[in-house]
Amino acid sequence: MTTTTHLLRARRFLPLFVTQLLGAFNDNLFKNAMVLFVVFNVYNSEKAEAHFSGMATALFIIPFVALSALSGQLADMRDKARIIRIVKTCEIGIMTVGATGLLLAWKGFHVEGLAIPLMLLALFAMGVHSTFFGPIKYAILPQHLHADEVLAGTGLVEAGTYMAILAGTIVAGYISAPAAAVTVIVTALIGFFAGRSVPPAPPEQPNEPLALPLLRPFLARPRNVVRALGLVPVVVADQVVSLYRLVHSTTRHPRVFLAISAISFFWAVGAILFVQFPPLAKNVLGCSKEVASLFLVIFSVGIAIGSVSINRLLKGTVSARYAPICVVGTALFVVGFHFVCAAWPVPEQRGLLNLTAFITAPLAVPLIGTLLGIAITGGMFIVPLYAFLTTVVEKCEAARTIAANNIVNSGAMLAGSLLAMGLTAAGMRIVDQLLLTGILCLFSAWLGWLLYRAEVAHLGAQETHTFDEMAG
Template structure:
């Protein structure tokens, strides 16, 4: 029996795995259904669709930047299982609001005045939900798992997240929007029930008073986390990875519609392949490292990711769009001469990305005291979200100024080079620590 299989049979891991899987599924069912419906049915132009997709990403990311310090403090100072139950209960109310917005948009009732604001409000609230859940799903692992299980657990959480993204994205692209509205509420209820089964995970050290000053606590949190060079470099590398991911996810729906003249099912297919690829990469790097936490494969992984982004760009440049206003369905798209190279390039981006990022998350939970793991993840979320906000603003600005979506991909490839440099610095720091 493998370590991974063994953990999936134990209450100390399985309820958390199911809870985070359902949360990621619901996030993506809701976000993808909302973005695809608005891009394809409400805003018709490339510029408007690109701006909406970028603004939606910005709205979801913003709570991470504002509230991660408080989320990290709570997760380290309070019982993590209790926080999970509170957060998952709140998700039910949030999804009722989001479902209402989806139904109103579907019915064409007060779309700009009521439906879209409700959709954005629920998206922001889901960002708050994820901000408070995010530190827990990684920080609880060293508390419930043995030392030789942490990397495998991190890989399973990451792979499970992307499998959930896969499921949510497939459904969002293929089912009617009114079914998605019902689905997000039901999933939130099941997620709450699963979260109630997570074993207690009380604070590991002395309980300190919470600092509710958002700016001060965020700066202090990031500063305190930066003392270990390996952790600092891991945070920086993860941040650039998620900036790249944010820009790519912003691009997919409008790029599929306006550059590749493909239907929303094809846009969903892009997100599905990306999710499958990251899941494959997450599991593969754990097998290569054999449970050892190391950045050994990170620099070469992200360089490969950049090369695949460049290949994706070149295929998009040579793509001949439909001229009669029709959108290709999945079977028509797949039969296109350039479809296979395009999809393989996308899969390569995702596999390499998964191999790059999973060991970095393991750094954050392995090389800090267990009393500080949640705050370390929260510090990572602050820096990640700041970088992703910058990436979203850049994507929004480029779309607003009329730069075509294909050329956004070159920015993504350039960011991969910078991530590779950070990964190399982390590998050197890791070797220096071992030598010392």
């Protein structure tokens, strides 16, 4: 029996695997079903559609920026299984709100005044849900698995995440709004019961107080909490302090700093592309929502292919030696994608092209090829950089290092989403924004080259962080 087969039958791994898979599926099903429905059924303006797509992306990302410091601490200092149960319970309520918004929009009842705000509220809450669950799904593995099982377990979690993203994206493009509303609630319920079966995972270090330094005087005297005015700004300031301390403590080392910077810059470019895909498919290519969903599927498949390819190329060695050339390849494919989109013929028939009509179009093959190239080279670029974050730091600090990476990544993706919205509002055509993303990729190539230089200079060394100051 292989290690993989053994793990998939073990209670110490299977419930976690199922829980994280269903969570990723639900995130992508709801987000894509919402965006595709609104873009293709509510708005009829490229500017409005791009604005909504960008706003949805930004709302989902904001919690990662604001709460990743707290989520990383909780993952290291509290029972991870208990956090999972709390998070999955909240998901049921969140998806009920989101499903209500989808159904109201489908019925045409107060679409812009009620339905869309409900959907966006649920999307934001799912961002909070994912922020707290993200560090746990990797940090819990060393507690439940044997040393020789951790690599296989991590690979299964990563593969399951991509499978779930792919499945959620595909399903969102083909089912109706009512079907999507029912599916997200059912998925949340199944995830709740799976999460209850995850074995306990108590903290492996002393139970420290959470990093709320500015709020601690109020917590020491409960009456002051009631009397205090402006407590919300104090909490916000606390989180800003915690975010700064976490990111500063993590990124003060060359390899970690450069790896996080390169990953973040790349995902800023990725965020711009994701914002552009639905309105690009509808307004530039004249295609249906199934084709827009296909673009997202191709992107996910390409990243998975790139992840496997670079692992084989590096033969298991964590190295950034191929990072610069990979992201230069990404830039070239983005430019190619731009020219194919610009040359795409305006369809003579009325209505949007369905999937069959798109695939048989003369420029479909080069369009799909360039998009797949973007994703494959992107996957080859980022996977070794993620590996730096778990191999050059001490194991007890891995979750907070990942959390720090999530903070910077999310901030970069938020910036990318806002940039896409701003460029569209300024009148730049979506197809022309593709050229800008190609140029931005070159900056990621420069960061990748700096990382490789730092890798050579610090070969064999392990980074040591000082997280104790966060509790002070």
